[in-house]
Amino acid sequence: MIKNLLFDLGGVIMDLDRNRCVDAFKGLGMKDPDDFLGLYGQKGDFLALESGEIGADEFHRRIRPLFGNPDLTDAQIDDAFNQFLIGIPVDRLEALRALRSDYRICLLSNTNPIMMESKIAEEFRKEGREMADYFDGIVTSYDARCCKPGKEIFDYAERTCDLVPSETLFFDDSQANVDAARSFGFHAVLVRPGDEFADLLRNFCENLTPAPDVR
The missing domain is CATH 1.10.150.240 (Putative phosphatase; domain 2)
Structure with missing residues (x-):
């Protein structure tokens, strides 16, 4: 589940x-x-x-x-x-908020403090909220001092966000990151141009199969 x-x-x-x-x-x-x-x-x-x-x-x-x-x-x-960074469509922000009623929502991003403290923060604030209103946990590469697709950052996310890989669905637009997540026991979905994560989540849940047990 x-x-x-x-x-x-x-x-x-x-x-x-x-x-x-x-x-x-x-x-x-x-x-x-x-x-x-x-x-x-x-x-x-x-x-x-x-x-x-x-x-x-x-x-x-x-x-x-x-x-x-x-x-x-x-x-x-x-x-x-x-x-x-172009921006975040409002409907995605609304989708994240809605999903928090059914799931714990966490962020795992290769990013940097310059963007995170300026444009990224501004985009999440445009609906009058802060990033903490959208996520239960936030993991950045510069805080973790390692980057995707390395195992270290996924382990870091597990610890800091209290995640069980087999109970976690990961969304990323990099095939390498998706493949890595799957190899570490996470469910994972590749987000292609034009895809919306809300639609991908719905499709995934309709066709759910167990994640591989690599532990």
């Missing part, structure tokens, strides 16, 4: 546009943002920020030389970075 829903953020709850972010960084003078920014994972100092190896201040210090403009402000860098 599914008791917990574990959600990825980008591509599942939050709509993304990687190309918009790439263009914004190029507009500030960065030559090769494609070398650092991936749809499902980052590289270099972007990965260091996402994995909690460095904080926002150190991130700004490290990447500022890539723009060739020593006068570039932190706010300009952050604004360009946040172009990755």
Whole structure:
């Protein structure tokens, strides 16, 4: 029986546009943002920020030389970075709230403190609420100091959110993350472009089969 829903953020709850972010960084003078920014994972100092190896201040210090403009402000860098995030449709926020009456709702996201404390927080507040009003537990890669699809972050989510994998359904837009979750005993559903998690949940429950016992 599914008791917990574990959600990825980008591509599942939050709509993304990687190309918009790439263009914004190029507009500030960065030559090769494609070398650092991936749809499902980052590289270099972007990965260091996402994995909690460095904080926002150190991130700004490290990447500022890539723009060739020593006068570039932190706010300009952050604004360009946040172009990755389009927003959260109100109907998804409403769906999350409705699901809390039947399930424990948790978030498991590869993300960074710059986005989390600005654009992401703003999107969840637009209905007059806070993120805590939507989730029973929130796990970010920078807090866990590890990233999906590694086992460490799923173990971290189990501990901090008190999850039993066989009672938990995980939603993610990365096949690698979905495959990893299944290998660790979670139920998991791939969210493709155009999919809505509420519809996928309904379909899953209609065709529920036991998760593999890997413990």
